[in-house]
Amino acid sequence: MQPIDLAIIGGTGLYRLAGLESPREASLPTPFGHASAPARVGTLAGRRVAFLARHGEGHSVAPHRINYRANLHMLHALGARRVLALNTVGGITPRFAPRALGVPDQIIDYTWGRESTFCDAPGAAVQHAEFAEPYDADLRAALLRAGSDAGVELVEGGCYAATQGPRLETRAEISRLRRDGCDVVGMTGMPEAALARELDLAYACLVIVANWAAGCDPAGRDAAPITMDEVLGNVEAASGLLPALIEALMQQ
Numbered sequence: 001m002q003p004i005d006l007a008i009i010g011g012t013g014l015y016r017l018a019g020l021e022s023p024r025e026a027s028l029p030t031p032f033g034h035a036s037a038p039a040r041v042g043t044l045a046g047r048r049v050a051f052l053a054r055h056g057e058g059h060s061v062a063p064h065r066i067n068y069r070a071n072l073h074m075l076h077a078l079g080a081r082r083v084l085a086l087n088t089v090g091g092i093t094p095r096f097a098p099r100a101l102g103v104p105d106q107i108i109d110y111t112w113g114r115e116s117t118f119c120d121a122p123g124a125a126v127q128h129a130e131f132a133e134p135y136d137a138d139l140r141a142a143l144l145r146a147g148s149d150a151g152v153e154l155v156e157g158g159c160y161a162a163t164q165g166p167r168l169e170t171r172a173e174i175s176r177l178r179r180d181g182c183d184v185v186g187m188t189g190m191p192e193a194a195l196a197r198e199l200d201l202a203y204a205c206l207v208i209v210a211n212w213a214a215g216c217d218p219a220g221r222d223a224a225p226i227t228m229d230e231v232l233g234n235v236e237a238a239s240g241l242l243p244a245l246i247e248a249l250m251q252q
């Protein structure tokens with residue numbers, strides 16, 4: 001099997017990878033069940049790239065129902081060793097305004113009840129994956145370099161709060177996340193990052209800020225409620241920068 005230079009997992013509003021040439025569907029069963037969708041494997045800047053829609057290609061799988069284990073296991077089995085996760089988030093702190101792109105360096109996991117380890121597989125040895133730095137340093141650095149090469153501004157660092165969803169958070173919950181030191185909030189960052197570490201995949205995350213998290217709009221507490229139109233509109237606008245960024249990443 002030919003190796004895949006980079007696998008990209010797309011989140012809300014990101015169901016196809018612009019610029020992926022001659023994509024071919026690739027799908028494998030896994031011991032954990034089926035992935036959210038087949039991967040699309042093609043060429044980008046002369047390198048082999050796979051794309052997987054985390055929520056399914058029609059956004060049919062809710063964050064707490066995603067089979068994160070099958071998604072990562074399949075990408076690994078297809079030959080991927082580096083994974084770039086694209087995650088749509090709400091911005092909590094001022095650097096993460098709607099339409100910003102960022103490369104977080106920490107995670108706090110508030111999810112519950114998700115299948116969050118491969119150790120549960122029959123006969124698997126118990127592992128205690130090292131996770132002090134949850135994202136791969138080299139892939140993060142490459143992404144930040146790609147941002148400067150392509151002239152795409154990226155917010156560097158920050159803590160990703162992974163919440164259970166699928167509902168959005170209350171203002172009190174977001175105040176707590178802010179006190180905990182979180183900068184952005186999303187529903188899909190975990191257990192994906194931890195499972196990637198268990199498989200020894202080099203994994204990094206690019207967040208796309210879709211909205212201010214509840215109560216964070218600097219315009220004040222009475223700001224309009226978050227709507228899906230706002231979320232998808234901002235993701236679409238910000239994702240216009242992705243083809244240049246990913247091409248620069250693949251040229252390194």
Ligand code: HPA
Nearest residue numbers: 088089090185186187213
């Ligand atoms: N909260 C959680 N997840 C999200 C948000 C949010 O405000 N926006 C996009 N994904």
